[in-house]
Amino acid sequence: MAQLSDDCFAFGGALMPVDEAMAIVTQRLAAVDGIERVSLHEADNRVLAHALEAPVPLPLFMNSAVDGYAIASTDLPQEAPRSYAISQRVTAGAVAAPLAQGTVARIFTGAPMPDGADTVFMQEDVELNGDHVILPPGLKPRANMRPAGEDIAQGALALPAGTRLRPQHVALAAALGLTHVDVRRRIKVAVFSTGNEVVAPSEARTSAQLYDSNRYMLSALLRRLGCEVSDLGILRDERAALSAGLKQAAQNHDLILTSGGVSTGEEDHVRSAVEAAGSLVLWRMAIKPGRPVAMGVIDGTPFIGLPGNPVASFVTFAYVVRPAVLALSGARVDKPVALPVHANFSYKKKKGRREYVRASLMVLENGTRGVQKFPREGAGLLSSLCETDGLVELADDCEGVKPGDAVAFIAYPSLF
Ligand code: AMP
Ligand code: MG
Numbered sequence: 001m002a003q004l005s006d007d008c009f010a011f012g013g014a015l016m017p018v019d020e021a022m023a024i025v026t027q028r029l030a031a032v033d034g035i036e037r038v039s040l041h042e043a044d045n046r047v048l049a050h051a052l053e054a055p056v057p058l059p060l061f062m063n064s065a066v067d068g069y070a071i072a073s074t075d076l077p078q079e080a081p082r083s084y085a086i087s088q089r090v091t092a093g094a095v096a097a098p099l100a101q102g103t104v105a106r107i108f109t110g111a112p113m114p115d116g117a118d119t120v121f122m123q124e125d126v127e128l129n130g131d132h133v134i135l136p137p138g139l140k141p142r143a144n145m146r147p148a149g150e151d152i153a154q155g156a157l158a159l160p161a162g163t164r165l166r167p168q169h170v171a172l173a174a175a176l177g178l179t180h181v182d183v184r185r186r187i188k189v190a191v192f193s194t195g196n197e198v199v200a201p202s203e204a205r206t207s208a209q210l211y212d213s214n215r216y217m218l219s220a221l222l223r224r225l226g227c228e229v230s231d232l233g234i235l236r237d238e239r240a241a242l243s244a245g246l247k248q249a250a251q252n253h254d255l256i257l258t259s260g261g262v263s264t265g266e267e268d269h270v271r272s273a274v275e276a277a278g279s280l281v282l283w284r285m286a287i288k289p290g291r292p293v294a295m296g297v298i299d300g301t302p303f304i305g306l307p308g309n310p311v312a313s314f315v316t317f318a319y320v321v322r323p324a325v326l327a328l329s330g331a332r333v334d335k336p337v338a339l340p341v342h343a344n345f346s347y348k349k350k351k352g353r354r355e356y357v358r359a360s361l362m363v364l365e366n367g368t369r370g371v372q373k374f375p376r377e378g379a380g381l382l383s384s385l386c387e388t389d390g391l392v393e394l395a396d397d398c399e400g401v402k403p404g405d406a407v408a409f410i411a412y413p414s415l416f
Helices: 018-028 167-175 214-224 239-251 270-277 310-328 382-386
Strands: 035-039 068-071 082-090 104-107 119-122 127-129 132-135 157-159 180-184 188-194 228-235 255-259 279-284 292-298 301-306 339-343 354-363 369-373 390-394 406-411
Touching: 018 310, 068 082, 068 132, 157 167, 188 214, 188 239, 214 228, 214 255, 214 310, 228 239, 239 255, 239 270, 239 292, 239 301, 255 310, 270 279, 270 292, 270 301, 292 310, 301 310, 310 382, 354 406
Parallel strands: 082 104, 188 228, 188 255, 255 301, 339 369
Antiparallel strands: 035 180, 068 104, 068 119, 082 132, 127 132, 279 292, 292 301, 339 406, 354 369, 354 390, 390 406
């Protein structure tokens, strides 16, 4: 496990800006050790351990992009249509003979270009005349042909280290002739919920208790980010039990994540339990929904304590836990993609903090893309996350939104 110093999340300011939180987490957390070789069938959503240089060019050889007739560009008809003998027929997968001078080759999509040919007429553009073909003037040299290496040159960087492999990256590795790639080991994350008011779904419940939803949400988010998750259940608001649970989890995990119990209320025990087990700083985040996020180190293992309100937990996960997980996983830490759209709502906002407004995509009357704000704002409303498409990000210095304003929209899938 990576060993962190106890004071690595120290922060001097009053309110922690979101960008600064992301920067601190990204800089202070190093990738865990451990690389494994996996087959391409198991490579999706893993993190590439080493840069991948192309051992071969892509395409591997010059080939035709269409069904048609291959010719040397030096032989192209100049002013008037011209008739050429068809000297060979090259199908996909067949090896071509060199092109006889002054002739053309019948060729099909993906078939290798005969030596000497560098241009292809589409079959729709020619006239057949027995074993000859009449070609019109005006075609550009090297048209309708895919040169070797036009996609990726041999030896070029195909995929940088730290790439989170997606289906398209797996395809690229296969196209380069690889069957396996080296990836970082999955990081191990322990997830707890806290609070005397929280019980597991299906457990007996008093009239004052609610079912734990955060643990399921956070575990699912972590798995989508490629983590191995240990579900360590619900810890009661008791300092000794919490402390012992945290210390134990620190021994065989790369990150410990909890939700609830980190506000500054006198019944919030996570804080004192982490302090007893290791060290802790409370980041008063300049973010809504969100606010307090506890950052700690327990026996060298990072600890993040998210707020208990489900929406606050979700949003702070995206801007604190996600970069932490990517950094520990050896992945490049990217910002969630924000796309410009027009607001179809009014909203007042306080300066000096970042706000994330739950919103649904829609088409405006003028046909452009807009977003509509979810009608209610509570940080406990799970329906608000289920019935919307993403978050509108309002910059720290923004003071509000009027209908028609350009705003940044972040679709939920780009948060995990
Ligand atoms: P706290 O951060 O402990 O002050 O909790 C804020 C709110 O989130 C309270 O209403 C808690 O009951 C609720 N909450 C805390 N933990 C969970 C959880 N695991 N699942 C759902 N709600 C929770
Ligand atoms: Mg609580």
